[in-house]
Amino acid sequence: MNDEIEEVTPEDLAERKAAVKDTGRCPYCDEKLAVVDLTASPFNEWDAPEAWFCTNQNCGYRLASRRVMEEQGIPGGSYRFLYIPARDWCGPVADTRASLLTEPRKG
Numbered sequence: 001m002n003d004e005i006e007e008v009t010p011e012d013l014a015e016r017k018a019a020v021k022d023t024g025r026c027p028y029c030d031e032k033l034a035v036v037d038l039t040a041s042p043f044n045e046w047d048a049p050e051a052w053f054c055t056n057q058n059c060g061y062r063l064a065s066r067r068v069m070e071e072q073g074i075p076g077g078s079y080r081f082l083y084i085p086a087r088d089w090c091g092p093v094a095d096t097r098a099s100l101l102t103e104p105r106k107g
C-alpha cells in the first residue's frame, strides 16, 4: 500500500488522457491544469500558443518522477504532466523547465 500515490489503472489513464482537451484536468491527479501562454515565453520549444500543465506538488505523476530521476542518477529532479492543446500531445516537462515557463517576465 502506498498512501501518497493515487492508484490509476492504465485503462483509466488512457481514458483520462484522451479527455484532457475536454476536461482540462491532469489524468494522474485530476487537478485542474494551469494554462500558460507560450507566446510570451522565450522557452517555447513546442511552437504552440499555449501549454497546460499540472501544478499539484503531490501529483502521483510528479511523485513517481522523483523516483525515476533518482534512479537515473538525478536526485532532486522531477517532472510534471504537460499537455499541448495545439498538438493534442501529452508528455512530461521537467520541473525546472515548468518554472521557467511560468516565471513572470523580468524587466
Ligand SMILES: [Zn+2]
Pocket (backbone or CB within 6 Å): 026, 027, 028, 029, 030, 031, 054, 055, 056, 059, 060, 061, 081
Ligand atoms: Zn497531476
